Amino acid sequence: MPRKHRAVVREVLPDPKYNDITVTKFMNCLMVKGKKSIAEKIVYGAFDIIAAKTKEDPLVVFKSALDNVRPLVKVVSRRVGGATxxxxxxxNxxxxxxxxFRWIIANARARSEKTMTEKLAAELIAAHKKEGASIKKREDTHKMAEANKAFAHLRW
Incomplete structure (x- = not known):
């Protein structure tokens, strides 16, 4: 952590096709070794597959999948008096x-479909329907937080 100044938060430009900042941030998270054009092809291809399969607006499916996967609580390891x-x-x-973003991308990469475009589309559709590995990860995180609710007074 810097001592003198806060880190500068950079402005992210909205993506060219859907004009949405969230899609751009998702692409940046998906991107490997700075290959943004490949990340764009994967995301836009996945959106095309989503539009074909669900007959809904892919941006709406994407946003609802994100809302379904986004955790409200998480657990953090804290060492107090010799015990963790x-x-x-x-x-927030x-x-x-x-x-x-990370959970959806990681679980999409772990899927068994042939291309990353198909994997990502399948994972987003599953998250939109409140099923799949990303939703399970969220539920496990919430269960872990619920089980350790007794230690909530130790946060500072």
């Missing part, structure tokens, strides 16, 4: 969105 406790803390909107 899992302490539940609330997640920005961090929750970042966690949802």
């Amino acid at each position: 406790y899992q302490i539940p803390i609330e997640v 909107e920005k961090n929750g969105k970042a966690l949802a």
Whole structure:
């Protein structure tokens, strides 16, 4: 952590096709080794597959999938007097969105479909329907926080 100044938060330009900042941030999270054009092809291809399969606006499906996956609480390890406790803390909107991005991308990469475009589309559709590995990850996180609710007084 810097001692003198806060980190500068950069402005992200909205994506060219849907004019949405969230889609751009998702692309940046999906991007590997600075290959933004490939990340764009994957995301836009996944959106085309979503539009074909669900007959809905892909941006609406994407936003609802993000809302369904975004966690409200998480657990943080805190060492208190020789013992390590899992302490539940609330997640703000920005961090929750970042966690949802990571979970969706990680679970899409772990799927068994052929291309990353198909994997991402399937994971987003599953998250939109409140099923799939990303939703399970969110539920597990919430269960862990609920189980350790007794240690909530240790946060500071």
